[in-house]
Amino acid sequence: MSEPGLRERKKQRMYESVSEIAIRLFLEKGFDAVSVAEVAAAAEISKPTLFRYFPAKEDLVLHRIADHEDEAARVVAESEERPLIALRRHFLDGLERGDPVTGLSDHPQVLAFHRLLYGTPALVARAHGHLERQEAALAEVLGGDLDARLAAGQIIAVRRVLAMENWRRISAGERMAEVKGDAVVAAGRAFDALERALDGRTEAR
Known part of the structure; x- marks a missing residue:
């Protein structure tokens, strides 16, 4: 490139x-x-x-996370693994690094940014477009048909809920070590559930 x-x-x-x-x-x-x-x-x-x-x-704030819009799609496109395996590995690696996008960060600036983002109704509403673009990019890599769009919607939703739970607990004052252990277990369970629910329909075409 x-x-x-x-x-x-x-x-x-x-x-x-x-x-x-x-x-x-x-x-x-x-x-x-x-x-x-x-x-x-x-x-x-x-x-x-x-x-x-x-x-x-609102775009002044959302610009900070704009480069994550095609993140899931890039992970799938650049990996030789099955899509869910690649996405699971990527999310778990993010937890290990304390990547803010996983919600597992206690850095004061990260917590302040997330409070701004999730505590402002106008920003929450605008962020829905960000999620829709994530889904669309991932669905395209997965094949672009209805099955791909349904799978992408579920995958992006799971990643969002996992990250929000991590952020919620850390912002409430829980210790990082405790949250991290639970986050790894929760991510494993969630991706196992995705595997069962999608039943192989996430093979990139």
Whole structure:
């Protein structure tokens, strides 16, 4: 894969910089208390320029997780293992690393971001689109037919519920070591259940 050009790198840096500034402001003052104009001023860009990069205010926050939209699809596409085996391994590896996307992280900044995301109704609503795009990308890799779409929906839902449970317990103050042990067991059970429910219908075509 070729390296991105200078223009693309500058564009990506702009995305990252404006998103981080916005998230900092939202964490300090609350999502609803910060206007798009205030974000633009803090980022030293015009409001129209900001909207060229981020069509909606919620996208300023969701940009941080945008690169996970095709994660499950990439795992399947790049693996020689059966899809569910590859996805199980990837999720368990994420738990071992404490990857924030698995919910198993007690880093203060990660917990604050998740509180912002899950505690703001507008962001929760906008995040549904993120989940739908995850499902669509995975379904395409699995074959694109109805069985593939049904399987993708179940797989993405299981990953989301597992991650939310981990985040919920850690944000409530439970110790990481205890949550991690339970999370590994829960993930194993969940993927076993997926194997039984899908009965081999997740073979990539």
